[in-house]
Amino acid sequence: MPTPFQKEVYKALQKIPKGRVTTYGAIASYLNTKAIRAVGTAVGKNPNAPDIPCHRVVPSTGKVGNYSGVGGVNMKRTLLLEEGVAIENGKILHFEDTLYLFS
């Protein structure tokens, strides 16, 4: 049973186009909140939903971040690579170019 907050987060995640990624900060800004922790918590709590491309969310540091799904960050990396996101040694290449901001 997702909370309203998580619902907003998930909705935002589904807006991310294929081959692009977004940051927790961008989501927080989109939701008009400063609690990046809350966003990360919300996303991390329901990684089981296949309808949510949670693997397209990365920290602002340009690294892959974390992943609670099966396979962990390794799977996350693979998924992003399959979508056309270049990753090297756990960090995203051309991060600013790959980054997607909500309109």
Next chain:
DNA sequence: AGCGTGACGAACT
């Protein structure tokens, strides 16, 4: 109502 936890971020040492 209070405390601890968390897929983060920025500042500090």
Next chain:
DNA sequence: TAGTTCGCCACGC
């Protein structure tokens, strides 16, 4: 440059 600390808000106990 790397490691540590504090802060942010939502959620469960």
